[in-house]
Amino acid sequence: MARPSKHPVDVKLKIVLSVLSGEVSTAEAARRHGISETSIGNWKQQFLDAGRGGLEAGVKRGPTGREAALEAQVDELTSALGEAHVELRAVRRGGPAAMSFR
Structure with a gap:
C-alpha cells in the first residue's frame, strides 16, 4: 500500500x-519546491494518464498497455495449460481423447 502524499493535489x-x-523545467521545479525530479515525473505521468484525478491520493491507476497485454497473455497461457492437463489426463486413462493421438 502506498503511503499518503504529503503534498496537496x-x-x-x-x-x-x-x-x-514549459514555464519551468522539471529540475527547476524540483529545486524550487524541494521535491525530487522523479516525483514530479511520476506526477506528470499520472496527470497525463488520468487528469487531475490521477494526482489524488488513493487513486489506483489502471494497467498500462504492456501490463494489460501481459495479463491477456497470462490468461491465454493458463487456459492452454488447463486444456493440456485435461488432454493428458484423458490419455493416461485411455479415454476417447487418447484415440485421436494414436
Missing part, C-alpha cells in the same frame, strides 16, 4: 502544469 497540479507549459 493543488500543489502537485500547479507544479505539473508549470512543467508541462
Whole structure:
C-alpha cells in the first residue's frame, strides 16, 4: 500500500502544469519546491494518464498497455495449460481423447 502524499493535489497540479507549459523545467521545479525530479515525473505521468484525478491520493491507476497485454497473455497461457492437463489426463486413462493421438 502506498503511503499518503504529503503534498496537496493543488500543489502537485500547479507544479505539473508549470512543467508541462514549459514555464519551468522539471529540475527547476524540483529545486524550487524541494521535491525530487522523479516525483514530479511520476506526477506528470499520472496527470497525463488520468487528469487531475490521477494526482489524488488513493487513486489506483489502471494497467498500462504492456501490463494489460501481459495479463491477456497470462490468461491465454493458463487456459492452454488447463486444456493440456485435461488432454493428458484423458490419455493416461485411455479415454476417447487418447484415440485421436494414436
